[in-house]
Amino acid sequence: MQHLVAPSLLAANFLRLEDDIRIVNRSEADMFHIDVMDGNFVPNISFGFSIIRQIKSIAEKPLDVHLMISRPDIYLEKFREAGADWLSVHYEACDHLHSSIQRIKKLGMKAGVVVNPHNNIELIRDVIPDIDYVLLMSVNPGFGGQHFIESTYGRIEKLTGIKQELNPDLLIEVDGGIDLKNAGKLVKCGVNILVTGSTVFRSKDPVETISKLKHPF
Secondary structure, eight states: OOOEEEEBGGGSOGGGHHHHHHHHHTSSOOOEEEEEEBSSSSSOBOOOHHHHHHHHHHOSSOEEEEEEOSSGGGGHHHHHHHTOSEEEEEGGGOSSHHHHHHHHHHTTOEEEEEEOTTSOGGGGGGGGGGOSEEEEESSOTTOSSOOOOTTHHHHHHHHHHHHHHHOTTOEEEEESSOOTTTHHHHHHHTOOEEEESHHHHTSSOHHHHHHHHHSOO
């Protein structure tokens, strides 16, 4: 499959959020990436249910919602009701990760597990057969505009090996510091979904930038 591009609305201009959503609608992007932060699991606060509902009302592409929150299990149904199509939770945020994954899938969403830069990939080996995607963080979670952590390439290679062994249909998503310089290399390494915020929304022509991310070669 051709890789997917998911612009992160965390980097959008919140004073003209509707305009930025419509820009993504008419681009070659495949989905919207929405970072939900609670000020506890990470030191930042972002979108809540009401904002996600408003985004969903005008978005013409699926919502890929990344939960950077404590106790995500108590909110899974509410995120589905708000409009999440894909939902990812952090490995360390769930007391019973397998149960969380099953509930996400039962609610009709694609289920993902997020792995931070300091997490050993092997920690999620046992749930790889049960999930739709892994979100590898290539920066420390919480803030946009950070520099890409170069050791991510080795982590992608390791995850690709586990994928081939346990779940060939698994999608590998990478988020953090992705730009026009490293997008092609990431795709060649086996990344299926590129999440990028600042590169898109701080460019002079976001539609053109998304096209370049979609066709990096």
